[in-house]
Amino acid sequence: MEKVSLAWRNLWRNRRRTIITLAAISFSIMLVQAFHNLSFGVYESMVDSGVRAGSGHIAIYHTGYLNTRDETLSFPVASLPEVIEQIPGVVQALPRIYLPALAQTSRESRGVVLIGVEPKKERLTNPFLQNLSDQSMIRKSNSRDAIIGQRLLQELQIKPGQKFVVTAQHRDGSLHSELLRVRGIINTGMKDIDSSLILIGSQRAAMLSGHIGNVHELAIVLKSAWLDRQVFPEIAKRLVNHPNVEAVNWEQAMPNLANAIKLDYASQKFIFLIILLIVTIGVINTMLMSVMERMREFGVILALGSTPVKLGGLILLEALILGCIAALLGSFLGCLATWYLATVGIDLETFMPETLEFGGVVFDTVLRANWDIAWMAQIAIYVIGLTVFAALYPAVKAGRISPMEGMRHT
Amino acid sequence: MGQISFMSLIELHNITKIYRVGSQKVVALKNLSLVFERGDFAVLAGPSGSGKTTALNMIGGLDRPTSGQVLVNDLDLGKANLKRLADFRLHNIGFIFQSYNLIPVLTAAENAEFTLMLQKTPRHQRRERVLSLFADLGISGLEDRLPKDLSGGQQQRVAIARAIAANPRVILADEPTANLDSNTAEDLLSLMRQLNNSHGTTFVFSSHDDKVIRRAKRIIRLEDGLMVSDNSQNL
Numbered sequence: 001m002e003k004v005s006l007a008w009r010n011l012w013r014n015r016r017r018t019i020i021t022l023a024a025i026s027f028s029i030m031l032v033q034a035f036h037n038l039s040f041g042v043y044e045s046m047v048d049s050g051v052r053a054g055s056g057h058i059a060i061y062h063t064g065y066l067n068t069r070d071e072t073l074s075f076p077v078a079s080l081p082e083v084i085e086q087i088p089g090v091v092q093a094l095p096r097i098y099l100p101a102l103a104q105t106s107r108e109s110r111g112v113v114l115i116g117v118e119p120k121k122e123r124l125t126n127p128f129l130q131n132l133s134d135q136s137m138i139r140k141s142n143s144r145d146a147i148i149g150q151r152l153l154q155e156l157q158i159k160p161g162q163k164f165v166v167t168a169q170h171r172d173g174s175l176h177s178e179l180l181r182v183r184g185i186i187n188t189g190m191k192d193i194d195s196s197l198i199l200i201g202s203q204r205a206a207m208l209s210g211h212i213g214n215v216h217e218l219a220i221v222l223k224s225a226w227l228d229r230q231v232f233p234e235i236a237k238r239l240v241n242h243p244n245v246e247a248v249n250w251e252q253a254m255p256n257l258a259n260a261i262k263l264d265y266a267s268q269k270f271i272f273l274i275i276l277l278i279v280t281i282g283v284i285n286t287m288l289m290s291v292m293e294r295m296r297e298f299g300v301i302l303a304l305g306s307t308p309v310k311l312g313g314l315i316l317l318e319a320l321i322l323g324c325i326a327a328l329l330g331s332f333l334g335c336l337a338t339w340y341l342a343t344v345g346i347d348l349e350t351f352m353p354e355t356l357e358f359g360g361v362v363f364d365t366v367l368r369a370n371w372d373i374a375w376m377a378q379i380a381i382y383v384i385g386l387t388v389f390a391a392l393y394p395a396v397k398a399g400r401i402s403p404m405e406g407m408r409h410t
Numbered sequence: 411m412g413q414i415s416f417m418s419l420i421e422l423h424n425i426t427k428i429y430r431v432g433s434q435k436v437v438a439l440k441n442l443s444l445v446f447e448r449g450d451f452a453v454l455a456g457p458s459g460s461g462k463t464t465a466l467n468m469i470g471g472l473d474r475p476t477s478g479q480v481l482v483n484d485l486d487l488g489k490a491n492l493k494r495l496a497d498f499r500l501h502n503i504g505f506i507f508q509s510y511n512l513i514p515v516l517t518a519a520e521n522a523e524f525t526l527m528l529q530k531t532p533r534h535q536r537r538e539r540v541l542s543l544f545a546d547l548g549i550s551g552l553e554d555r556l557p558k559d560l561s562g563g564q565q566q567r568v569a570i571a572r573a574i575a576a577n578p579r580v581i582l583a584d585e586p587t588a589n590l591d592s593n594t595a596e597d598l599l600s601l602m603r604q605l606n607n608s609h610g611t612t613f614v615f616s617s618h619d620d621k622v623i624r625r626a627k628r629i630i631r632l633e634d635g636l637m638v639s640d641n642s643q644n645l
């Protein structure tokens with residue numbers, strides 16, 4: 001205990017230097033924690049909107065469909081959505097039919113993607129449908145109502161309420177056409193989607209394509225993205241009686257988004273590494289300065305009968321105390337910063353008025369942090385370790401001096 | 411250590427110490443042979459640069475001779491490793507330095523307790539010892555002061571308390587009075603003599619001040635690293 005007291009007093013011999021060092025370490029911890037939490041929150045919201053507008057946290061396909069997008073590869077859903085929705089953590093299971101088709105008006109024609117959905121269920125999840133008014137929604141699963149991408153609407157030169165024709169290949173190989181009516185307009189902000197997307201009721205899509213009772217995709221939305229590891233095996237269990245059907249998680253179903261996040265996080269980790277490296281160099285410098293100033297005293301302590309190991313231990317103890325204070329202080333600041341970023345957030349609208357697209361997904365322009373407590377603690381502990389590590393060289397240096405040399409220092 | 415020994419407490423056999431400064435060699439001690447017995451009160455006298463500090467460093471195991479042998483309390487210091495030397499100093503030697511060398515962040519009492527702390531003596535025992543030492547040394551009441559709030563004489567008394575707290579066999583003092591005024595120096599020497607008389611503690615100190623040298627029971631004169639005389643006197 002006396003050693004701790006001695007180390008503590010030594011730490012405050014040069015008050016200003018210690019405070020500056022503490023501030024630098026704490027500030028770095030705050031930066032790293034706050035930025036990580038911000039990314040953590042942003043990635044989560046990106047995954048969330050990507051998942052809600054896309055194929056869910058986990059999706060079920062006919063084997064091979066994901067790679068080929070061959071629309072003949074549909075599978076019978078039967079009661080699968082209801083069964084899966086029983087699994088704890090699952091919010092919804094959304095059946096979908098995807099059909100490449102040709103849309104025609106009296107003036108124009110365009111290649112489109114028809115998506116057959118269950119309109120009421122889909123609206124609960126899909127953020128773009130939530131923005132539509134009741135008058136713009138598809139009324140029934142078998143109605144002729146269509147929700148159509150903004151750009152596609154312009155390209156086809158039609159208006160809401162007007163009719164157009166879609167033609168798609170039937171399961172039997174022949175071409176079938178249906179008359180649809182524009183009910184709502186969707187604007188995702190992504191050019192590709194806004195110029196090719198048409199949503200219709202699932203029964204209407206099944207009638208058009210002959211995939212009665214079948215779907216191409218069953219998109220499963222979870223309460224939180226981090227539940228997928230837990231829920232996945234549960235889903236797999238319920239698929240054993242469904243031959244030729246596979247479940248994939250969002251990272252496989254949306255590789256672009258997953259890769260974009262991985263890449264972004266990797267570059268961030270690199271920056272974190274550099275920040276921590278700079279901190280380490282700063283601590284080495286501080287500890288080395290404080291050791292060099294005390295050479296004479298160390299000579300005396302060794303002369304009195306302390307061993308080099310004990311003396312080195314004292315330096316390491318000083319660093320450990322420094323690291324612990326910095327970790328506490330830095331984490332406190334990190335919590336404050338995270339709290340601000342989580343409640344207020346950063347509104348990007350002021351910087352860039354356009355929609356934000358990342359990895360093929362549009363997301364909210366207000367970036368918000370999310371708490372990753374385990375990671376914050378981990379960083380704090382790392383920094384304590386780094387501080388002690390940084391004191392290793394100064395400690396060895398102090399232990400190496402001979403008492404006589406030390407005492408010759410003035 | 412409790413064994414009966416036929417050896418003297420300190421034996422220096424043909425000690426030569428050569429320092430290398432760049433390409434130059436400085437011979438600090440030449441063939442010095444000396445024996446100290448228990449209860450000695452000896453001074454190493456000589457002008458600056460004559461090798462006094464070097465000789466004390468040899469006895470204290472702070473430095474190794476270039477050639478020759480140092481035996482203290484049966485231990486061959488030239489053959490001991492760093493850990494063993496540190497242990498030897500902790501249990502056998504008390505140091506008093508010219509410039510006191512108290513640890514600035516520790517209070518007077520904590521400084522005096524330092525070697526006891528290294529020896530892992532229980533706290534209350536240490537306090538007791540230091541309180542009685544402070545009383546003997548006439549510095550009672552200064553226990554909680556930091557070195558910077560003490561006079562030179564007070565600091566040197568704390569340093570003496572530190573040196574004798576663990577009851578070492580030998581106390582080595584390198585020009586202990588050089589930074590003190592003559593009255594204070596006088597007091598300090600009386601104190602050392604008293605300890606020597608009452609506890610039989612062996613003292614080896616150095617000085618170039620005749621007034622101080624005269625107070626020793628044994629005077630060893632050094633010049634340019636050579637011993638020129640070794641006289642005992644009755645006081």
Ligand SMILES: Nc1ncnc2c1ncn2[C@@H]1O[C@H](COP(=O)(O)OP(=O)(O)O)[C@@H](O)[C@H]1O
Pocket residue numbers: 429430431436437438456457458459460461462463464465
């Ligand atoms: N560490 C050292 N490196 C080089 N020369 C030294 C060292 N210590 C002492 N000397 C030299 O050795 C000689 C004796 O020094 P020292 O023992 O300090 O004498 P004193 O204590 O009697 O003044 C001097 O010439 C001094 O310059």
Ligand SMILES: [Mg+2]
Pocket residue numbers: 462463464584
């Ligand atoms: Mg000297």
